[in-house]
Amino acid sequence: MKIAIVGCGNMGMAFAKSFLQYDLVKKDNLLLIEKSIERSEALKAEKTGVVVDTISSRISDADLIILSVKPQDFSALQDALREAIQPQQVILSIMAGIPISAIQEKLNHRLVIRAMPNTPAMLGMGITGFTAAKEVDLTNLRKVENLINATGRSIFLEDESMLDAVTALSGSGPAYFYYLVKAMVEAGKQMGFDESVASLLVKQTMLGAFHLINTADKSLDDLIKAVASKGGTTEAALKRFEEGELADTLIAGIKAAQVRATELSKS
Ligand SMILES: NC(=O)C1=CN([C@@H]2O[C@H](COP(=O)(O)OP(=O)(O)OC[C@H]3O[C@@H](n4cnc5c(N)ncnc54)[C@H](OP(=O)(O)O)[C@@H]3O)[C@@H](O)[C@H]2O)C=CC1
Ligand SMILES: O=C(O)[C@@H]1CCC=N1
Known part of the structure; x- marks a missing residue:
């Protein structure tokens, strides 16, 4: 060929x-x-x-x-x-x-x-x-x-027409993941870690958590529940995310990418 x-x-x-x-x-x-x-x-x-x-x-x-x-x-x-x-x-x-x-x-x-x-x-x-x-x-x-x-x-x-949604979800998706990783590393730095240590903690967490998604016979909600103890630290973080409408913001961002893909098709 x-x-x-x-x-x-x-x-x-x-x-x-x-x-x-x-x-x-x-x-x-x-x-x-x-x-x-x-x-x-x-x-x-x-x-x-x-x-x-x-x-x-x-x-x-x-x-x-x-x-x-x-x-x-x-x-x-x-x-x-x-x-x-x-x-x-x-x-x-x-x-x-x-x-x-x-x-x-x-x-x-x-x-x-x-x-x-x-x-x-x-x-x-x-x-x-x-x-x-x-x-x-x-x-x-x-x-x-x-x-x-x-x-x-x-x-x-x-x-x-679903290709514009693919573009928004998986085409651009790696950048969303890096954005999240970057914010977590930044949080680590603000709590006193060197960048390299914060980076190691976050990257290994993401890697391990990803494999659990694929191997544990649990839904994403169950996986979250397994980490978030009642009245514990994870719950405190998730509550703050909810107050900041983090999930809605992510969804809105992904839809903005889809809109942009459609705009590109018309330009
Ligand atoms: N990056 C991504 O994550 C993804 C990108 N895409 C799509 O893939 C395409 C390429 O993206 P990406 O690889 O990131 O872009 P890059 O900028 O890395 O690569 C495009 C290359 O094409 C060259 N180029 C521009 N015009 C011509 C021409 N007339 N003849 C030969 N070469 C030319 C550019 O040169 P110069 O820099 O000098 O302009 C550049 O080196 C885009 O259409 C994007 O939508 C799809 C999925 C994921
Ligand atoms: O950002 C972009 O337009 C391209 C398409 C998907 C990923 N990169």
Whole structure:
């Protein structure tokens, strides 16, 4: 299989490296198109694939073209891509917000799959929601699904509009988790720990607690109850969170991300 990746930043390279790790593509068959000189020099030094800086007829060789530039950068490349693209090539877009119909229209091309991964894809521990234009046949869909699964797990969604919710929940989700971890580390520092000690306490707590979610046969409410003794310390913290409407704020934030994804689709 020959793959071209347009935009080789965080996510483009998470995909590229996962494919290489599982031998789903050979380096010689991996075309990396990266505009940033600094980044493309680094990619050349890493020898991850064939690195070029612009879209040219070389892209016409690829079976699959992955679009992993920022949504705002799509319009600048669409003309060059429309010129070079061949009818049998499959496009996989991971750009937040941009609907399949817009990509089809701008590129004058039908075979478009749209996916929303997240950064743990860098470790093969991502989760990706994806959907496809009705013109994409099962063979191509399976091929792309196999590639996505090299970055972690995946979930196929019939309804494209749910991809904006995937973006808000799991696409952006890692940042919410880091935000929470950062606040807990800050609390540790304010209580007198060095950053490194606070960080160790928090990170190991999050790791252990995560595994309990997955292994203990208990609901999240039961897991909370198992920590929060009547009249104890956890209860004091949870009461303060409730007063500050922390859960509602988190939910509102996630919905704001969904709204932004929908706005991006219209810009
Ligand atoms: N980061 C995340 O957690 C996730 C991101 N996404 C989506 O993935 C996409 C990429 O995000 P991310 O990897 O974080 O972004 P990055 O900024 O890390 O990577 C994008 C790269 O594309 C380059 N680029 C821009 N225009 C072109 C062009 N015309 N030709 C070639 N390269 C180009 C950029 O260069 P320069 O910097 O010079 O502009 C940059 O190096 C976005 O659309 C985002 O919505 C999806 C899921 C999760
Ligand atoms: O913040 C963003 O727009 C992208 C999409 C999901 C994660 N990062």
